[in-house]
């Protein structure tokens with residue numbers, strides 16, 4: 417495997433950053449997780465845009481332009497001969513001293529790792545997930561805005577830890593006001609009376625690239641989609657529920673907090689969207705290798 421670090425390629429053993437990098441010391445940096453399917457990178461422009469937007473919000477200047485980042489991403493995939501896989505882009509604040517001051521970090525680092533992905537087991541897609549609500553609330557946007565995909569993922573990790581204690585593979589997180597926000601690493605949707613509903617981004621969620629793609633695909637398939645605020649009660653009484661994310665794609669949820677959602681099986685709308693998503697992912701995107 418070859419890993420890109422600041423313009424050069426290294427083996428996993430040789431790919432290193434400093435212990436004084438503020439990405440390590442303070443979680444000061446940003447990242448993206450991207451998939452490629454069948455030789456196509458899924459929504460590369462959207463992921464790069466979110467990466468640069470996240471960095472801008474943190475006043476972190478990414479040292480290379482977006483076009484160079486795109487080319488470095490594709491080149492990393494090519495050097496690793498990957499047509500199916502997962503790409504992790506990381507930009508750290510760079511080397512500083514032991515204080516917080518980001519202005520003392522003069523050279524942000526760019527890291528690109530491309531690897532094979534471990535897929536969620538097929539039975540989750542066939543039978544659906546059982547999830548629970550955790551007590552950890554999603555970060556308050558005026559403290560650490562969840563729209564920034566930063567290297568500080570402790571909020572999500574704390575939620576994940578709590579979920580694992582009750583045997584759940586994914587967890588529901590509420591925002592500070594008790595509204596449904598998102599899951600530890602996925603966005604959430606419900607279906608009620610043929611209407612597809614998902615929380616609006618301003619509620620304090622990561623605006624998922626998969627989420628946005630699924631909204632478009634659903635509208636193209638003739639469904640009505642609304643971004644609307646709702647509580648857990650809305651999920652308990654929904655006809656269907658599903659999650660979206662780069663790793664999970666579109667995955668059905670059949671139970672929340674021991675309540676059976678709908679008839680307890682992956683719903684028809686969810687199944688349609690899973691198929692539409694897979695078709696899109698395998699046939700569209702940025703080509704890794706020239707034809």
Ligand code: PMP
Pocket residue numbers: 449572598599600601602603621622623624625626627660661662663
């Ligand atoms: N929410 C959170 C907190 C996430 O970490 C992710 C995964 N990046 C998502 C939602 C889904 O976003 P995407 O579809 O862009 O992967």
